[in-house]
Amino acid sequence: MSTPPSSAATASTPPSSAATAGRVRPAQRRPFPLVRHSLALMVRSLIKLRRTPEQLFDVVATPVLFMAIFVYVFGGAISGSPKEYLQFVVPGLLAQMLAFVAVPIGINLNTDITKGIFDRFRALPIPRAAPLVGAVMGDIVRYSTTIAVTLGFGLLVGFRITTSIWAAAAAVALALLFALCMSWISVWFGLIARTPGAVSGILYTLIMPLTFASTIFVPASTLPGWLQGFVRANPLTHLVGALRGLLTGGAVSGPLVWTLAWCAGFVVVFVPLALRAYRRRT
Amino acid sequence: MADTSEIVIEAEGLIKNFGRTRALRGVDLSVRRGTVLGVLGPNGAGKTTAVRIFATLIEPDGGHARVAGYDVAKHPQKVREAIGLTGQYASVDEDLTGRQNLVLIGMLLDLRLGEARARAAELLDWFDLADAADRIAKTYSGGMRRRLDLASSLVGHPEIVFLDEPTTGLDPAKREEMWGVVRSLVTEGSTVLLTTQYLEEADALADEITVIDHGRVIAHDTPDGLKRIVGARTLEVRPADLADVERVDRILRDVAPGASVEVVRAGILAVPVADESAMTEAVARLAAQGIGVIELSLHLPSLDEVFFTLTGQPVDDDDGRPAGAGRPSAPGATAGDAR
Ligand SMILES: Nc1ncnc2c1ncn2[C@@H]1O[C@H](COP(=O)(O)OP(=O)(O)OP(=O)(O)O)[C@@H](O)[C@H]1O
Ligand SMILES: [Mg+2]
Numbered sequence: 001m002s003t004p005p006s007s008a009a010t011a012s013t014p015p016s017s018a019a020t021a022g023r024v025r026p027a028q029r030r031p032f033p034l035v036r037h038s039l040a041l042m043v044r045s046l047i048k049l050r051r052t053p054e055q056l057f058d059v060v061a062t063p064v065l066f067m068a069i070f071v072y073v074f075g076g077a078i079s080g081s082p083k084e085y086l087q088f089v090v091p092g093l094l095a096q097m098l099a100f101v102a103v104p105i106g107i108n109l110n111t112d113i114t115k116g117i118f119d120r121f122r123a124l125p126i127p128r129a130a131p132l133v134g135a136v137m138g139d140i141v142r143y144s145t146t147i148a149v150t151l152g153f154g155l156l157v158g159f160r161i162t163t164s165i166w167a168a169a170a171a172v173a174l175a176l177l178f179a180l181c182m183s184w185i186s187v188w189f190g191l192i193a194r195t196p197g198a199v200s201g202i203l204y205t206l207i208m209p210l211t212f213a214s215t216i217f218v219p220a221s222t223l224p225g226w227l228q229g230f231v232r233a234n235p236l237t238h239l240v241g242a243l244r245g246l247l248t249g250g251a252v253s254g255p256l257v258w259t260l261a262w263c264a265g266f267v268v269v270f271v272p273l274a275l276r277a278y279r280r281r282t
Numbered sequence: 283m284a285d286t287s288e289i290v291i292e293a294e295g296l297i298k299n300f301g302r303t304r305a306l307r308g309v310d311l312s313v314r315r316g317t318v319l320g321v322l323g324p325n326g327a328g329k330t331t332a333v334r335i336f337a338t339l340i341e342p343d344g345g346h347a348r349v350a351g352y353d354v355a356k357h358p359q360k361v362r363e364a365i366g367l368t369g370q371y372a373s374v375d376e377d378l379t380g381r382q383n384l385v386l387i388g389m390l391l392d393l394r395l396g397e398a399r400a401r402a403a404e405l406l407d408w409f410d411l412a413d414a415a416d417r418i419a420k421t422y423s424g425g426m427r428r429r430l431d432l433a434s435s436l437v438g439h440p441e442i443v444f445l446d447e448p449t450t451g452l453d454p455a456k457r458e459e460m461w462g463v464v465r466s467l468v469t470e471g472s473t474v475l476l477t478t479q480y481l482e483e484a485d486a487l488a489d490e491i492t493v494i495d496h497g498r499v500i501a502h503d504t505p506d507g508l509k510r511i512v513g514a515r516t517l518e519v520r521p522a523d524l525a526d527v528e529r530v531d532r533i534l535r536d537v538a539p540g541a542s543v544e545v546v547r548a549g550i551l552a553v554p555v556a557d558e559s560a561m562t563e564a565v566a567r568l569a570a571q572g573i574g575v576i577e578l579s580l581h582l583p584s585l586d587e588v589f590f591t592l593t594g595q596p597v598d599d600d601d602g603r604p605a606g607a608g609r610p611s612a613p614g615a616t617a618g619d620a621r
Binding site for chain 2: 029030033036037040041043044047048051052115116117118119120121122123124125126130
């Protein structure tokens, strides 16, 4: 403390009395509050990310690790040659990484809540969704990094995009959209779970079977019949189908429509659930 | 000056249950514009629960709460535009700097970036945080966090301010400073509801005091009225020389006729007195007889004593504080409006 204890309180008067007349909220309510407040809260996430860039460690390391394991350890056994399998598995790994990368947001939100910072937001006259939307938007950096690292490392070890630059761009956009929509599941769990540990426990338990019981690593035809029904309904199967089509050729429209439908479904179901949980959380 | 007849915070029969815990069992209270209400109660009384309902963080299970003329359950957004909340536990963003915390709140209150920056700088100055402004809040001391938290709740010049145990955990100097802040808020025209566990604090700041226990209001009065109910203050004297104990005892009997002088701790004599004049009187007599004293003080009853007087039983709280710690020495253990 720089000044004597009494100076701040007794000597000076509050700065506001001199500066402003009246005691109303100083600013006029401005239009598009959800957009502006979400952006402000997104900046908050980005400031934190800049301060601790090691938060990005997992989104860089995990794709590299998985790629190496699947291509060099399992690749030969699954599909004859690593080269061939690479073309098959890179879009798949991209889908898997997108499923994983949505988990931390729920954990972070849960931590925020236990620290009380959300109490401050909830007592402010801002749209209820803003802190959640802001957090999701702040995560775009993580999602983009995941996509860049997965595709980049894939290209480095021999993956080739055999379609067009536009199709590849569409694949990236689709991947980003999917991650943004799916992250609302994580947001919801983050708001209803009691501890950050519980959030990651639940989500990884859900995601693991989803990623393996899909066409991420093997074609559906190689799976037992009873599993095929599940695999065909799995949103990750559709996502990976669309990504394969866009990156290495093949049917696009079918899986793309299904993927978009799943994205819409995530938003329609989990955004309201998350908002409700956010309001109820005490 | 603010019109102090208008009621801006009001609760009627407020009820809140957490599972089987009945946190509030029908609380009534009201605060007039431009005044300070002290809500006094032991651990687990329901103070925080009441504040959280007023601040729209939780909804009541029964009864009504109105803040700035709006029902908290029906128009929470209107209420939020009028209030500033400093919760019991600091709710600052530890990963941002003090300044970034305040600018963020400013942006969320629709200030323009320049205005938000200016307001942040003002508040950092006022709360003596200017030097630490660009340090990450994780590195702040408890007292600094507390002040940043309070500053955050004042960014928007709220007309109504809720302070939940604002001085718990502050050293005496910082407590005085916090009291100064509360007083200047009132000078500015704000209405303040603050909770506390100290009668002394409520006495120093509040225009009226509501005492709650186990989710119920057990007394409501002005500080003076409450002090009359809960009995006198205690005058404590510790003579420099133990041999003087006898003489001090006689002096205390004289200044407080009829009251019983007790030895509260080794070498310290205490007597209940009616008002401050007894202290002046005692000082004069001690000086006249040339008795040196190490310690001489006038205490308001502690919360334990207040509760003993109001309820006829010691505080039994949820947090494992030994019940009845500090036996009450105040007389008149059966107060009028206590249950
Ligand atoms: N979220 C909650 N879930 C369950 N019980 C709760 C919750 N919040 C408060 N309680 C219970 O409600 C009662 C009142 O709690 P409250 O926090 O309002 O007391 P308080 O007067 O603020 O106490 P303190 O002085 O310790 O802060 C306590 O018995 C407490 O255990
Ligand atoms: Mg409390």
